[in-house]
Amino acid sequence: MHVRRPATLASLAAELGVSRTTVSNAYNRPDQLSPELRRRVLETARRLGYPGPDPVARSLRTRKAGAVGLLLTENLSYAFRDPAALGFLEGLALACEDAGQGLHLVPVNPEREDVAAVHRAGVDGFVVYSVPDDDPHLAAVLSRPVPTVVADQPIVDGVDRVGIDDRGAITALAQRLIALGHRRVGVVCMRLARDRNDGFAPVERQHAAHFHVQRARLAGIADAFTIAGVEWSRVPVVERFDHSTASGASAAAQLLDSDPQVTALVCTSDILALGALAEAKRRGLRVPQDLTITGFDGIPDGERIGLTTVRQPVLEKGKAAGKLLLGTVDPTRPREITLETELVTGATAAPPRTAEERWFGP
Amino acid sequence: MHVRRPATLASLAAELGVSRTTVSNAYNRPDQLSPELRRRVLETARRLGYPGPDPVARSLRTRKAGAVGLLLTENLSYAFRDPAALGFLEGLALACEDAGQGLHLVPVNPEREDVAAVHRAGVDGFVVYSVPDDDPHLAAVLSRPVPTVVADQPIVDGVDRVGIDDRGAITALAQRLIALGHRRVGVVCMRLARDRNDGFAPVERQHAAHFHVQRARLAGIADAFTIAGVEWSRVPVVERFDHSTASGASAAAQLLDSDPQVTALVCTSDILALGALAEAKRRGLRVPQDLTITGFDGIPDGERIGLTTVRQPVLEKGKAAGKLLLGTVDPTRPREITLETELVTGATAAPPRTAEERWFGP
DNA sequence: TGGACTGACCGTAACGGTTCAGAACCACTA
DNA sequence: TAGTGGTTCTGAACCGTTACGGTCAGTCCA
Numbered sequence: 001m002h003v004r005r006p007a008t009l010a011s012l013a014a015e016l017g018v019s020r021t022t023v024s025n026a027y028n029r030p031d032q033l034s035p036e037l038r039r040r041v042l043e044t045a046r047r048l049g050y051p052g053p054d055p056v057a058r059s060l061r062t063r064k065a066g067a068v069g070l071l072l073t074e075n076l077s078y079a080f081r082d083p084a085a086l087g088f089l090e091g092l093a094l095a096c097e098d099a100g101q102g103l104h105l106v107p108v109n110p111e112r113e114d115v116a117a118v119h120r121a122g123v124d125g126f127v128v129y130s131v132p133d134d135d136p137h138l139a140a141v142l143s144r145p146v147p148t149v150v151a152d153q154p155i156v157d158g159v160d161r162v163g164i165d166d167r168g169a170i171t172a173l174a175q176r177l178i179a180l181g182h183r184r185v186g187v188v189c190m191r192l193a194r195d196r197n198d199g200f201a202p203v204e205r206q207h208a209a210h211f212h213v214q215r216a217r218l219a220g221i222a223d224a225f226t227i228a229g230v231e232w233s234r235v236p237v238v239e240r241f242d243h244s245t246a247s248g249a250s251a252a253a254q255l256l257d258s259d260p261q262v263t264a265l266v267c268t269s270d271i272l273a274l275g276a277l278a279e280a281k282r283r284g285l286r287v288p289q290d291l292t293i294t295g296f297d298g299i300p301d302g303e304r305i306g307l308t309t310v311r312q313p314v315l316e317k318g319k320a321a322g323k324l325l326l327g328t329v330d331p332t333r334p335r336e337i338t339l340e341t342e343l344v345t346g347a348t349a350a351p352p353r354t355a356e357e358r359w360f361g362p
Numbered sequence: 363m364h365v366r367r368p369a370t371l372a373s374l375a376a377e378l379g380v381s382r383t384t385v386s387n388a389y390n391r392p393d394q395l396s397p398e399l400r401r402r403v404l405e406t407a408r409r410l411g412y413p414g415p416d417p418v419a420r421s422l423r424t425r426k427a428g429a430v431g432l433l434l435t436e437n438l439s440y441a442f443r444d445p446a447a448l449g450f451l452e453g454l455a456l457a458c459e460d461a462g463q464g465l466h467l468v469p470v471n472p473e474r475e476d477v478a479a480v481h482r483a484g485v486d487g488f489v490v491y492s493v494p495d496d497d498p499h500l501a502a503v504l505s506r507p508v509p510t511v512v513a514d515q516p517i518v519d520g521v522d523r524v525g526i527d528d529r530g531a532i533t534a535l536a537q538r539l540i541a542l543g544h545r546r547v548g549v550v551c552m553r554l555a556r557d558r559n560d561g562f563a564p565v566e567r568q569h570a571a572h573f574h575v576q577r578a579r580l581a582g583i584a585d586a587f588t589i590a591g592v593e594w595s596r597v598p599v600v601e602r603f604d605h606s607t608a609s610g611a612s613a614a615a616q617l618l619d620s621d622p623q624v625t626a627l628v629c630t631s632d633i634l635a636l637g638a639l640a641e642a643k644r645r646g647l648r649v650p651q652d653l654t655i656t657g658f659d660g661i662p663d664g665e666r667i668g669l670t671t672v673r674q675p676v677l678e679k680g681k682a683a684g685k686l687l688l689g690t691v692d693p694t695r696p697r698e699i700t701l702e703t704e705l706v707t708g709a710t711a712a713p714p715r716t717a718e719e720r721w722f723g724p
Numbered sequence: 725t726g727g728a729c730t731g732a733c734c735g736t737a738a739c740g741g742t743t744c745a746g747a748a749c750c751a752c753t754a
Numbered sequence: 755t756a757g758t759g760g761t762t763c764t765g766a767a768c769c770g771t772t773a774c775g776g777t778c779a780g781t782c783c784a
Contacts, residue, residue, distance in 0.1 A: 006507055008770055019734045024772060033732060051505045056421045056484045057770035060739050065418060066482045067466060076459055080452040086442050093438035097469045100476070102483055103438065104429060105465040107458055114462070120428045121464055122418045122484050143413045145368050370740055381764045386742060395762060419740035422769050 007050035016044055027053055059122060067102035068092075068325060069123035071141055073131040076105070082243060082271065083299040084314050085129070088151065091318020092127060099326045108137055115140040125325045127151060132194055132210035149325045151317060153212035160335040162320045166213050167220035169310045169341040173294055174224030174266065176308075176343065180351045182264040182292060183230055186255035187221060187237040188248060188276060189214050189268040198247075199254070201239040203232065217268045217296065236262075240272070248275020249282075252293075256283065263292060263352035270295035270302040270309055277305070277348070288350035298344060306347035313339050369412035378406055389415055421484060429464035430454075430687060431485035433503055435493040438467055444605060444633065445661035446676050447491070450513065453680020454489060461688045470499055477502040487687045489513060494556055494572035511687045513679060515574035522697040524682045528575050529582035531672045531703040535656055536586035536628065538670075538705065542713045544626040544654060545592055548617035549583060549599040550610060550638060551576050551630040560609075561616070563601040565594065579630045579658065598624075602634070610637020611644075614655075618645065625654060625714035632657035632664040632671055639667070639710070650712035660706060670708035675701050 013020045018037070025032040026041035033041075045052070059065045070092065072079045079085045096103045101124070107117050118140035125147040131138050133154030141148055142156065149160045177185065192201055192209035209215040222232040238254050240247035252265055252275065265280075267273035273295030277287060285291045288308075295302055298311025320337045375382045380399070387394040388403035395403075407414070421427045432454065434441055441447045458465045463486070469479050480502035487509040493500050495516030503510055504518065511522045539547065554563055554571035571577040584594040600616050602609035614627055614637065629635035635657030639649060647653045650670075657664055660673025682699050 009772095010770075020771080021734060021773090022732085025733085028772080037732085051507055052481050053772085054422075054770050055482050056418060056427060057739090058482075058772075059418045059484055060416075060422050060741085060770080061772045063739075065484065066479070067484075076455045077452055080448055080455070086448075090439045090442040093442060093467065096467075097438045097471065100469055100471075100479060102469055102479065103467040105455060105458075105467070107455075107462055107464055109459060109462075117428075117462060117464065119414050120417050120420075122421055122427065122429075145413055371742095372740075382741080383743080383765080384763060387763085390742080399762085415742090416740050419769090420742075422740080422771085423742045425769075 007045070007048040009050075009053060012041070012045055012048060012050050015048065016041060024053065056122070065122045065124050066100070067104045067123045068096055068322070069104045069106050069118075069121045069126040069141075071106050071108065071118065071126055071128045071131065071137055073108055073135050073137055076108075078243060079129075083301065084269070084297045084312075087314030088129060088318040088321075091315040091320075092322045093318070094315075095319045095322020095326065099322070101326060106137075113137075118144070125149070127321050127325055129321075130211075130213070133212060134194065134210050147325055149321050151321045154210070155212055160324050162317055162324060162337040162339070163213075164312050164317070164339050164341050166216035167223070169312070169343075170217045170220035170266075170268070170296060171224045172343050173296075173308075173310055174221045176345075177264050177266070177292065177294070177349060178224055178228045180292070180349060182352055183225075183228065184259070184262055184352075185225070185235060185264040185266055186252075186259065186262045187218065187235060187266045187268070188251040188255065188272045189218060189237060189239050190243050190272070191241045192239055196241045197239050198241055198250075199238065201237045205239075206237060214268060221266055243269065243271055245271055245275035245278060248272035249279040250275075252276035252279040256285075264349070265291065265293045267293065267295050270297040270299045270307060273307055273309065273348075274301060274305075277307075287348050290353055292349045292352070294349055298342070302346075303344075307344070308346035308349040309344045311342045311344050313341075369407070369410040371412075371415060374403070374407055374410060374412050377410065378403060386415065418484070427484045427486050428462070429466045429485045430458055430684065431466045431468050431480075431483045431488040431503075433468050433470065433480065433488055433490045433493065433499055435470055435472060435497050435499060437472060438469055440605075441467070445663065446631070446633075446659045446674075449661075449676030450491060450680040450683075453677040453682075454684045455680070456677075457681045457684020457688065457690075461684070461690070463688060468499075475499075480506070487511070489683050489687055491683075492573075492575065495574060496556065496572050509687060511683050513683045516572070517574055522686050524679055524686060524699040524701070525575075526674050526679070526701050526703050528578035529585070531674070531705075532579045532582035532628075532630070532658060533586045534705050535658075535670075535672055536583045538707075539626050539628070539654065539656065539711065540586055540590045542654070542711060544714055545587075545590065546621070546624055546714075547587070547597060547626040547628055548614075548621065548624045549580065549597060549628045549630070550613040550617065550634045551580060551599060551601050552605050552634065553603045554601055558603045559601050560603055560612075561600065563599045567601075568599060576630060583628055605631065605633055607633055607637035607640060610634035611641040612637075614638035614641040618647075626711070627653065627655045629655065629657050632659040632661045632669060635669055635671065635710075636663060636667075639669075649710050652715055654711045654714070656711055660704070664708075665706075668709035669706070670711040671706045673704045673706050675703075 009020050009023050013023045023041055026038045104121055104123050106121050113136050115136050118137055126141045127149050129151045130153055152163050192214050206218045226232050238251040240251050265276050267276055273293055276293050280287050280291050287293055295307050295309035298309055302309055371382050371385050375385045385403055388400045441451050455465050466483055466485050468483050475498050477498050480499055488503045489511050491513045492515055514525045554576050568580045588594050600613040602613050627638050635655055638655050642649050642653050649655055657669050657671035660671055
């Protein structure tokens with residue numbers, strides 16, 4: 001039996017005795033040929049099992065892939081489990097859908113540094129979400145001659161960006177704590193670099209952080225407390241590599257063990273804060289009477305329990321990233337979008353326990 | 363100023379005075395040329411800003427796109443909102459990551475029937491997740507000459523499939539309710555077809571359902587209750603188009619309004635069940651003392667509150683779909699995978715309220 | 725009757741690679 | 755010296771399509 005090679009535009013044209021152009025037009029520009037001929041073309045296509053123009057060949061010719069690449073260096077499951085990331089993804093997906101563009105998740109194995117996947121992705125542009133500034137995949141993306149938008153981090157010169165004022169937002173939150181009387185606090189943050197450091201993060205490490213968002217949030221907290229007369233280098237900052245409630249809990253434990261006098265735990269994400277809350281509960285500490293705990297992001301689980309935090313519009317961020325990339329945004333505007341955040345006064349922050357601590361500091 | 367066209371393999375070869383083959387080999391088969399020449403090639407590439415072989419052109423030549431397409435008829439963002447879909451997506455993404463394949467989410471606008479996106483996707487295969495069997499996008503996917511795997515639904519002859527025994531699983535759950543004494547129940551299900559029908563679904567509509575999973579689950583409930591002597595056609599089944607807790611709540615309301623004697627609400631998804639729980643609470647009905655409510659899926663939010671349900675391994679399902687498509691599965695086995703489910707005895711099911719109802723039926 | 729216009733279709737040249745079968749060269753062996 | 759084998763590089767075909775600038779016959783109108 002003869003194994004027929006799959007039909008192509010050319011073979012279809014030959015069968016019909018017309019030019020390839022005409023067959024192409026039958027699919028792409030119906031107005032360029034008579035309805036009758038078009039009908040014949042389509043019918044013959046069906047008969048020969050021709051599935052229509054090959055998308056890859058078309059992409060090559062038109063220089064359009066019809067898809068947006070998404071790079072997240074984290075473990076994929078991180079993106080699917082973190083509510084903030086999820087909101088971003090949803091927003092991005094909506095923007096893509098509006099524009100009829102596919103969303104191509106670039107496979108990144110965080111173990112080996114396999115940059116090839118970035119080069120293999122046939123996409124019209126990239127959205128880079130929350131990767132460290134020294135990530136080799138990021139470099140690979142930037143080397144590709146397609147437009148790129150960075151969300152949150154890192155900040156790259158000349159590359160469009162969408163984000164929030166992390167520093168200012170958390171400064172406002174910290175000022176609120178200061179106004180309540182907190183002077184002796186501990187900080188829980190996400191990982192600051194690609195290497196694992198589950199423990200205290202000295203000031204040098206904070207400054208050298210490859211994750212801009214974390215760096216900015218720490219700086220924002222430092223801003224407020226420094227002005228309030230607290231020496232930042234003496235404020236304990238605990239870092240965790242994995243972003244999970246378990247991490248938040250163990251970090252809180254580490255802080256409370258090292259300094260039981262701490263009156264507030266400032267966490268750089270809601271997930272971490274939820275973990276810290278669990279640890280406080282485990283220790284029989286009442287929140288906020290015995291301990292103040294704050295987060296960052298404004299995720300649903302946090303809202304449900306009244307977490308004091310900063311709410312950021314994650315869905316809008318994803319949408320904005322998509323629109324920026326797909327050019328739905330006014331091209332005369334500076335190509336950097338900073339979205340508004342909102343301080344959420346929850347039920348997990350209150351004045352510190354004792355009057356001494358409140359008035360005279362630790 | 364001269365606008366230089368972007369460098370290509372050919373221009374690079376010309377610059378170096380070597381053949382295109384050699385440049386190609388420098389990237390793809392380093393062993394085919396001397397290290398010295400390779401170094402020169404790569405260096406010149408850097409100097410000229412050549413980003414490496416164009417992925418689309420390569421795909422055309424090699425007939426490999428390096429990506430898997432995912433079709434879900436719902437909005438793309440649905441995948442990021444529905445916990446079960448999300449789990450599937452995560453599993454699929456993991457499988458793709460393992461295989462170094464990208465995951466291309468096909469944008470589908472459920473409003474207009476824009477099948478073009480399916481034809482435009484440059485992928486090596488498709489995973490179809492939970493679409494109605496008369497979906498035009500499905501037809502478009504099947505017309506493409508690439509391997510396809512269907513997850514959950516629909517069942518298509520000759521197409522690989524991964525799923526669970528929906529019918530059997532929910533039969534077991536229903537039997538549990540029957541054992542508890544429930545005879546007068548209401549059912550809340552997801553949409554049965556592409557047309558909107560927010561209301562009661564008569565038996566004919568149930569049988570004609572284009573969503574196999576829903577059809578199977580209804581049939582499974584019917585199996586159990588029929589054997590128990592309950593006439594299925596008199597069991598009220600309420601359908602909701604949108605899959606949300608709001609839908610679950612309004613459907614529960616509709617059922618309870620139409621028959622306040624109902625002792626249990628069987629929902630075909632946890633999301634719907636969570637909504638039903640909210641509605642019960644709103645009405646001051648205690649669950650399970652006054653009303654039994656069950657779900658299906660085993661999502662985290664349900665687990666947290668102790669929902670009685672059927673847990674299905676959504677992550678594994680996604681992984682299995684990926685592996686099936688990417689050929690990591692023993693090719694001699696039948697290409698249909700049915701995963702195990704587990705009946706979850708939660709705290710939302712109990713015997714019906716009154717002794718009369720329990721022993722003598724409604 | 726001739727010129728402009730229109731509709732329908734076609735030929736050619738890319739698009740940017742990969743691949744395979746050699747060619748050229750060299751060192752080594754018999 | 756001729757043959758052998760290995761390394762390194764090349765030439766040409768091919769992947770399937772669309773963009774561009776035509777051609778050609780027919781129609782309309784003055």
